[in-house]
Amino acid sequence: MDIVVEHLTKRYGPQKAVDNVSFRVKAGEVLGFLGPNGAGKTTTMKAISCYIKPEEGDILVGGYSIHEHPEMIKKNIGYLPENNPLYQEMNIIDFLEFIAKIHSVPKYLIPERILDMVRTCGLEGEKHKLIGELSKGYQQRVGLAQALIHDPEILILDEPTTGLDPNQIVEIRELIKRIGKEKTVILSSHILAEVEATCDRILIINNGRIVVDGTAEELRKQAAGNEILKVGIQGGEVKDIFDLLFQIETIESVDFIDVDKNLFEIQSKPDSSSVKSIFDTCVKNDLYISELTPTETKLEDIFRELTLH
Numbered sequence: 001m002d003i004v005v006e007h008l009t010k011r012y013g014p015q016k017a018v019d020n021v022s023f024r025v026k027a028g029e030v031l032g033f034l035g036p037n038g039a040g041k042t043t044t045m046k047a048i049s050c051y052i053k054p055e056e057g058d059i060l061v062g063g064y065s066i067h068e069h070p071e072m073i074k075k076n077i078g079y080l081p082e083n084n085p086l087y088q089e090m091n092i093i094d095f096l097e098f099i100a101k102i103h104s105v106p107k108y109l110i111p112e113r114i115l116d117m118v119r120t121c122g123l124e125g126e127k128h129k130l131i132g133e134l135s136k137g138y139q140q141r142v143g144l145a146q147a148l149i150h151d152p153e154i155l156i157l158d159e160p161t162t163g164l165d166p167n168q169i170v171e172i173r174e175l176i177k178r179i180g181k182e183k184t185v186i187l188s189s190h191i192l193a194e195v196e197a198t199c200d201r202i203l204i205i206n207n208g209r210i211v212v213d214g215t216a217e218e219l220r221k222q223a224a225g226n227e228i229l230k231v232g233i234q235g236g237e238v239k240d241i242f243d244l245l246f247q248i249e250t251i252e253s254v255d256f257i258d259v260d261k262n263l264f265e266i267q268s269k270p271d272s273s274s275v276k277s278i279f280d281t282c283v284k285n286d287l288y289i290s291e292l293t294p295t296e297t298k299l300e301d302i303f304r305e306l307t308l309h
């Protein structure tokens with residue numbers, strides 16, 4: 001089931017929480033929705049799940065509009081809200097039965113669905129405990145189980161690993177990846193590494209607007225720009241080496257990183273690489289390379305650059 005978001009705008013008073021946002025999610029895709037606090041992630045996810053109505057724009061889920069067929073859409077969406085509000089005093093089985101009934105799962109199917117969810121979400125050992133007695137990681141598993149109980153095609157997860165310890169984070173990510181093989185998933189997060197580890201595609205939202213839409217790889221390429229190399233050259237005076245480097249045609253700029261260690265930062269001209277020329281220059285002038293490292297633009301830097309303003 002595809003999701004098509006078209007010119008979505010949602011206002012809270014004078015503030016536009018989401019401002020003319022459009023994007024598509026293909027069936028079977030795992031989309032990471034990334035952005036700083038207050039960017040508009042939850043608002044967008046709530047609009048897709050039909051929990052709030054936008055003032056402008058439309059969302060089509062499997063061809064159904066949120067304005068005309070919210071009930072059809074709700075049947076096909078499983079939603080795990082940000083703070084995973086669970087009934088602490090219920091046990092897991094009773095809670096899942098209760099949620100299955102809310103979703104109108106046929107009575108005869110409910111025991112089978114519960115069993116399936118307990119298995120899928122790894123709840124076997126804890127299933128008779130009260131939800132309030134579970135660790136945060138297991139509570140999050142119950143949250144996923146309740147979102148999946150009616151077997152929706154689409155799963156929407158609002159910051160599913162917030163507040164978990166590192167082991168629990170890894171476990172929940174693995175679980176989401178497994179579920180993502182069968183469902184369309186939209187997952188929101190502040191954490192780039194999380195989105196990179198779990199998602200096929202990244203959408204970055206800032207101040208209610210989409211600022212990036214692509215794979216992690218595309219993002220890196222887009223931001224990488226010119227080749228930047230950290231180069232150490234030995235066997236000569238730092239000033240002479242600097243002059244030699246400056247004469248290489250493909251080099252745009254040379255900076256010192258550490259004068260005492262003959263360490264330079266070299267930026268090449270657009271669409272060119274200077275690695276071979278640097279090597280040839282060193283051989284010709286009886287110098288040797290002690291270090292040569294390409295500087296990779298980190299996704300964190302890209303994220304900061306795009307969302308700081």
Ligand SMILES: Nc1ncnc2c1ncn2[C@@H]1O[C@H](COP(=O)(O)OP(=O)(O)OP(=O)(O)O)[C@@H](O)[C@H]1O
Nearest residue numbers: 012016017035036037038039040041042043044082
């Ligand atoms: N019910 C509401 N009433 C008024 N303003 C709201 C309401 N819900 C959200 N907002 C505002 O809309 C903007 C977007 O909020 P939203 O919760 O969608 O962001 P978010 O990206 O999910 O943030 P976070 O990562 O902090 O959860 C924020 O400025 C927020 O204060």
